Amino acid sequence: MDVIALIGPSGSGKSHRALAVARDYAAEAIIDDGLLIQGSRILAGVSAKEQPTRVGAIKTALFNDPERAREVRECLATINPRRVLVISTSREMTLRICERLGMPRPSRWVDISEIATPKEIYRARQIRQQLGKHVIPAPTVEVKPRFNGPLIEPLRTFLRRRQAPPGKSRNLWVEQTTVRPTFNSLGHFYISQGVIAQLAGYLVATGGLSSSRVQVENRDGSLVLNLEVTAPYGVFLPPLLQAAQKRVMTNITNMTALEVVAVNITVSGLKLEGKET
Incomplete structure (x- = not known):
């Protein structure tokens, strides 16, 4: 199994671009915020975005729960992907995820700044900070049964890939989901x-x-x-x-x-x- 790592600060648009990066590197599965995703299906895990606190979200993303880690390891063994894309905020976090899931160290590190412009990263962080919105790289029909947060919206995005297989367009439509978890940077506020x-x-x-x-x-x-x-x-x-x-x-x-x-x-x-x- 080969591992590709996509890293960058929280809210910089990694999950938004996950499907495009996975296709660029021919990754057959994605590990993102506690979930194992293959194609348009969530196969195993629990979304960190479903947790009520930020600390709980981090623990979930790191697969600190042995039972959840075992579930994802077994599912990986069953589907046996040749290449997996792991999304996280740092190299240290990526290595901890790989260790807990029994995967090898990444052979390639991709920083969000390599695939998104400063303007795109700034816009992604604005959306996170002002609206508390997060992206899960899976269709809404897959996310909805698993997510109990106060916002679930379908998101169909047009992305331009850096490269594409011969005969295929660089332009890519991807189907994702926007959610607003219980924890978010907005904190607690009241509107009359x-x-x-x-x-x-x-x-x-x-x-x-x-x-x-x-x-x-x-x-x-x-x-x-x-x-x-x-x-x-x-x-x-x-x-x-x-x-x-x-x-x-x-x-x-x-x-x-x-x-x-x-x-x-x-x-x-x-x-x-x-x-x-």
Whole structure:
């Protein structure tokens, strides 16, 4: 078994580029944050991003739990990959992972700065610090049954590979998942329901609706927004309301880092030019 190591600071975009790097080096499996991934499937392990604390996440990524390490070792023996890509924050961490999983030392070290520009790394760190978002290099259908964090979003990314096999394009589409773990750099913060209501009212107004009432429900840390609006007369309403729902959900999630699970919009009146009915 040959091992390739991809290293770089936390939040610098390693997991985001993992699938492209794996294909560049013909790696048949990936070890990333406690998971063993092959192709589009998570075969074994537990995601470090699912842990409630940063310390717990580090222990999981290092396979400190003997049972989890044994599970991944056995799975590696079964699939017997010729080459494995190991993702970590440092050489020391990589060597500890390889030792615990019974893998040889890496034959090649790839630094994130070799495959991403300073601008791309800066943008990745901004997303991590401001939104607390992390990437798992596996499709959402694989991640969702295993992850209990407050955010799970599909991510389809267009990447340019450094090299490609003869006859194949350097451009690569990869399917990944964005998550927000319980632990993240945002820490603990509170946003009043009044602020959320004002944001929702403003966002529906940008699409031609006007809100008369906004109710915010907190359901175990997730938000449900109920809006009563006045809509313009003579306009086909379904696409207008659907666009407003998406706009409210997406923008409030991105601006506040809170999970909005539903946006319910009720039309309570119609507005003619200059007056309401």
